[in-house]
Amino acid sequence: MVYDCGGIDSGMTADLLETYGRHPGAGIERQLSEFVRMRYGTAAADGCRDAFNHFEKAIELFPLDVHTRPNRMLNGLGISAALCMGLPLRPQDAWEGRADWERPEGRGGFDPHNYTEPRSLERIISRLPLVIGEQEEGLSRLATLLGLPGTSAQKQARSYDHALGSAYLQVLRSMFHFFGMAGILQKVRRDNRLIPADLKTLDYLREAEMENTQTFAELLRRHPEFYVNSTHDVWKYLSDYDNRLD
Numbered sequence: 717m718v719y720d721c722g723g724i725d726s727g728m729t730a731d732l733l734e735t736y737g738r739h740p741g742a743g744i745e746r747q748l749s750e751f752v753r754m755r756y757g758t759a760a761a762d763g764c765r766d767a768f769n770h771f772e773k774a775i776e777l778f779p780l781d782v783h784t785r786p787n788r789m790l791n792g793l794g795i796s797a798a799l800c801m802g803l804p805l806r807p808q809d810a811w812e813g814r815a816d817w818e819r820p821e822g823r824g825g826f827d828p829h830n831y832t833e834p835r836s837l838e839r840i841i842s843r844l845p846l847v848i849g850e851q852e853e854g855l856s857r858l859a860t861l862l863g864l865p866g867t868s869a870q871k872q873a874r875s876y877d878h879a880l881g882s883a884y885l886q887v888l889r890s891m892f893h894f895f896g897m898a899g900i901l902q903k904v905r906r907d908n909r910l911i912p913a914d915l916k917t918l919d920y921l922r923e924a925e926m927e928n929t930q931t932f933a934e935l936l937r938r939h940p941e942f943y944v945n946s947t948h949d950v951w952k953y954l955s956d957y958d959n960r961l962d
Contacts, residue, residue, distance in 0.1 A: 757866030
């Protein structure tokens with residue numbers, strides 16, 4: 717059992733700890749090999765390592781190097797990413813593009829609008845397609861392993877981790893839609909005009925987010941265990957996506 721973001725649950729981290737407990741002196745490669753065999757089964761072990769190489773690359777590419785307060789050790793973009801789906805884009809805040817330390821009174825520290833500062837926004841928009849591509853490739857490879865032989869627990873672990881990775885993919889896409897719309901609004905402000913291409917892009921991102929949020933809500937209905945305390949209050953009304961985005 718592990719503590720994670722306000723909830724107690726068993727899962728991948730618990731299996732990693734169990735593997736380490738069995739082989740405390742082993743090198744990282746041996747521990748990873750033992751972990752994938754134990755959690756996913758021998759038949760799927762190599763394929764899972766391949767899939768998780770892409771997931772790891774997605775994590776490495778995630779744009780945490782955004783413009784933030786000088787000498788600040790951490791920023792909240794990783795947490796804010798999950799809230800891009802739960803919070804509607806506020807045009808005025810996106811238009812102003814204030815950094816996290818310049819946020820107006822009443823705006824929370826993890827509000828994704830804190831990262832619409834132009835330099836941060838540019839890095840986020842340019843990096844997210846790469847992150848999404850790696851996550852999609854990892855999920856595609858993991859999906860080919862779902863029907864391979866293994867114990868019921870190993871088959872369930874593959875299915876569960878594929879669903880969890882799919883949920884994260886929806887969050888990444890929502891993040892791209894959120895900051896993409898913010899980028900268009902700032903472009904309109906910078907150019908002092910709204911051209912048809914910009915309007916078309918805004919409409920596309922809005923429609924894509926409506927579809928993405930619906931997909932995510934359906935996934936959560938199938939996997940209510942994905943809810944955790946820190947995001948439940950934001951995500952619990954995802955079924956009202958039409959009202960939020962209109």
